[in-house]
Amino acid sequence: MRWKGRRVSSNLEDRRGGGLKVGGGLSIGGIIIALILWKVFGIDPSTTLGVTQQMSQSASPSAPEQATPEQKEMSAFVGTVLADTEDTWSEIFQAAGQQYPPTKLVLFSGQVRSACGSASAAMGPFYCPADQKVYIDTSFFRDMRAQMGISGEQNQTELSRKDLAGDFAQAYVIAHEVGHHIQTITGISQQVQQAKSRASQVEANQLSVRQELQADCFAGVWANRTHQRTQFLEEGDIAEAMDAAHKIGDDYLQRRATGQVVPDSFTHGTSQQRQRWFERGFKSGDINQCDTFSVSQL
8 A cells, every 4th residue: 555655634643652643633613414315324333332421522632752663654654544534535525515524533552531431442443423533542453463464574574565564454444434424424323323212222233234334335435536546555455455344344253252143233244244345335436335224235
C-alpha cells in the first residue's frame, strides 16, 4: 500500500503514552441529512460497548513530545488513512449536495475514556456516536499482524519492503470504523437504535450484523474511490483485507474460542459475509450497492 507523501489528517488525537500528537483536531459540528433511505435499520454501534449513558466529553490530554520511531510511523500512517477517508467521503457527499463532517480518530494505549464510557484494548477498535470519534488501540494492529501469520522477523522484512506489514488490512479496519461514522451522521444509527428497542435479542443481533456488513461495504467503496484518486493499492493489498475480514468473522472467532458456532449470537457477520460485502463495495465503488438492510441473502 502506497501511503507516504500524502496529506495527514488534522483530526488525529494521539493519547498513547509517549505518543505524538498530530494536528489540532479542529471540531467540526453539524448533522447532515441522509444520503440514502434504508428500508430496515440495524443496531447502534455504541451498544457493543455495553453502555448507553452519555458522559460529558473531557478535553483530550496532550501527548508527550517524545515518540519512538514506531509510534511516529503509526501516527503518520493512521493520519494518512484518515485523510484519505476524509477526501473520499467529502467527494461522495459533495456529489449529493452535502458537506461531509469528518470524524476524529483517537489512538490510545491500554484504556481510554470516551463519551460512550471507558473502554480497554480488549474491546478492539470502536466508534462512539456520542462524540463521533473512532478509537483504536494500536496493539490491535500488532495482534492482527500476528493473526495474519506475520512474525516479528517477517515484520521487519515487510517494514523495509512495504513500510507497515499488513498495512492495507489495518487501513480496512479504520475505513470500517469510519463507515459507522457515516451511518451516524446520515441518521442511520439513530433510527437503528429505535428498531432495536422494538426487536427481540435475536432480531437485534441480526440487525447488528446488517449494520456491520454495511460498514464493511462502505470500507470497500472507500478503497475503490481512493485508488481511483491516488493509485495507492499494490499487489496483495486486497488479499490482505480479505484475510482480515475472514479472521474477524463471528463464525471464525467463535470456532477459534470455543470450538462451537452459535449463529443467533452473531453481531458482525460470518467471515464469508464480511468478505462478500467488502468486495461488493470495492468492485462497485457505489454506496447504493451497500444496502444490506433490504436484501434477503447476506
